Amino acid sequence: MNEKLTIVKVSGKIVEKADELRTFVKSFAGIKGKKLLIFSGNMMAQDIGTKLGIRTKLIDERPVVDAGTLKLLTMVYGGLVSRLFVSLLQGNKVNALGVTGADMNLITSVRLPDGKLGETGQVRHVNTAALAQLFDTGIVPVLAPITHDGRGNLLFNETDALAAEIARALALRYDITLIYCFEKKGVLLNPHDADSVIANLKRTQYKTLRDMEIIKDWFANKVENAFQATDNGVKEVVITCPSELGNPDKGTHIKG
Numbered sequence: 217m218n219e220k221l222t223i224v225k226v227s228g229k230i231v232e233k234a235d236e237l238r239t240f241v242k243s244f245a246g247i248k249g250k251k252l253l254i255f256s257g258n259m260m261a262q263d264i265g266t267k268l269g270i271r272t273k274l275i276d277e278r279p280v281v282d283a284g285t286l287k288l289l290t291m292v293y294g295g296l297v298s299r300l301f302v303s304l305l306q307g308n309k310v311n312a313l314g315v316t317g318a319d320m321n322l323i324t325s326v327r328l329p330d331g332k333l334g335e336t337g338q339v340r341h342v343n344t345a346a347l348a349q350l351f352d353t354g355i356v357p358v359l360a361p362i363t364h365d366g367r368g369n370l371l372f373n374e375t376d377a378l379a380a381e382i383a384r385a386l387a388l389r390y391d392i393t394l395i396y397c398f399e400k401k402g403v404l405l406n407p408h409d410a411d412s413v414i415a416n417l418k419r420t421q422y423k424t425l426r427d428m429e430i431i432k433d434w435f436a437n438k439v440e441n442a443f444q445a446t447d448n449g450v451k452e453v454v455i456t457c458p459s460e461l462g463n464p465d466k467g468t469h470i471k472g
Contacts, residue, residue: 218390219391220250220390220391221249221251221351221390222249223252223393225378225396225397228256228259231256236399236458238304241301241305241308242308245305252347252356253312254361254379255297255298255358257293260297261288264292270284275333279333279336280333281336281372286372289362289372293360297360299314301314301358312357313356313357315357315360317363318370322346323341323373324340325337325363325364326338335372339382363378374437377441379441383453384449387451391451392445392451394452394454395453396453396454397457397458401413401457402414402468403455405425406430413468415469439470446470446472447472452470453471454469
């Protein structure tokens with residue numbers, strides 16, 4: 217049996233709220249064994265961009281990454297937010313290292329073929345040996361969603377898809393649990409009832425909920441990424457909130 221690895225992707229809405237962020241970091245620090253953190257934070261980037269005169273256009277809540285926006289995202293994610301996470305994790309006795317996909321040649325990507333989202337990439341290769349080297353030395357990587365194309369160019373990657381692709385690649389080496397941590401307790405049967413969490417989500421039920429538009433837009437993309445991960449070797453995906461991160465019985469579970 218492979219060694220266990222937990223990959224957590226945390227939502228920007230948590231990153232941008234100090235209390236929720238500290239709750240999340242404390243819960244993440246409590247996860248035993250090898251682990252990896254991936255984060256987002258679109259509103260923080262937009263706020264800083266506005267002050268700098270850089271306006272980010274969105275399509276379905278996804279940033280259109282032109283040259284100026286790419287510089288902004290690299291600065292905010294690879295700098296400010298990464299250092300914030302590292303300092304908070306060090307304060308919780310977690311030996312964290314902030315990296316981008318360009319560092320140690322961790323993640324190479326290719327530009328999305330339709331070009332609608334500009335310099336947005338999709339993963340081509342995950343350097344699992346380099347990540348394993350970090351895990352084996354007791355380091356917890358904190359990965360900003362910036363990758364490179366191998367030809368000297370940076371790309372921005374959407375974090376839900378990035379987390380799923382990394383989980384799929386590492387599933388050849390580890391027993392993977394992928395956790396999507398956001399502001400709700402899980403996938404809700406009734407969007408107006410915060411406690412109507414679906415404990416175990418099957419694909420047939422997901423399709424029904426999507427047809428009813430209970431699951432839609434960016435959240436549908438998150439769930440699609442979860443199913444693709446479990447279809448490709450990931451043992452389990454959990455969708456949950458910071459306060460329940462350390463409770464394996466909570467949240468919505470999608471199993472391979």
